[in-house]
Amino acid sequence: MTKFPVLTIDGPAGSGKGTIAEYVAQKLGWHILDSGALYRLVAVAAQKKNIGLDNDVALSELAENLDAVFLPCEGGGVEVCLDGDDVTHAIRTEECGCSASQVATNAGVRKALLQRQRNYLVAPGLVADGRDMGTVVFPDAATKVFLTASAEERAKRRFNQLNEKGVDVTLAGLILEIQKRDIRDINRSESPLVAAFDAVTIDTSELSIEQVVAQVLSLVADVSEKNTM
Ligand code: C5P
Secondary structure (H helix, E strand, C coil), rough: CCCCCCCECCCCCCCCCHHHHHHHHHCCCCEEEECCCCCHHHHHHHHHEEEECCCHHHHHHHHHHCCCEEEEEECCCCEEECCECCCCHHCCCCCHHHHHHHCCCCHHHHHHHHCCCCCCCCCCCCEEEECCCHHHHCCCCEEEEEECCHHHHHHHHHHHHHHHHHCCHHHHHHHHHHHHHHHHHHCCCCCCCCCCCCCEEEEEECCHHHHHHHHHHHHHHHHHHHHCC
């Protein structure tokens, strides 16, 4: 068991992890770890320094020395800074997600980010969002959730988000992009995307955000009730 309670939320791109993690963390008053942002930051840092996405040694060094700051904004959201520059929007592009998933196949990078991720666990508790939170980073977490949804549904959600922001994308293109990322994340040898054996899987395809949040909060409540018995 971890020193403070941890809820891990893993799952493929677009399954709703980030949104659910934010709502649940707010309800519980816990901290949040957006581990995908760390891989995205390594990808941005590599691009800035012209480092190839398969250069494990140079990328590991970058990851080890990553000067990343997450500043909670008033009224929600987080400002992300890399080497003092605001990269909040730069790390959210589809292109950056794709580069991050290439960076994430490097064993040295994953090793370099491991302790940094564990350092996010402070009182009163942590909601950790990613691909390997329940399997590798916090294997002793008390509550583990694995969110899924069909590739079409995930692409549709992303399409709507990007459309709202005025970004010109096609649904077919996004489906292909998501499938490509899934294949890479599931088949890599280092910390592949897989549900922890003790995770509860929730298919969010047909559920509202409120329904998923309620299910996750009830899982957390069950665990804390068991621990106080
Ligand atoms: O979650 P997000 O889409 O921001 O993650 C970007 C990429 O970073 C993922 O496609 C995945 O390859 C990688 N990642 C990972 N392990 C994590 C979080 C993200 O490999 N814990």
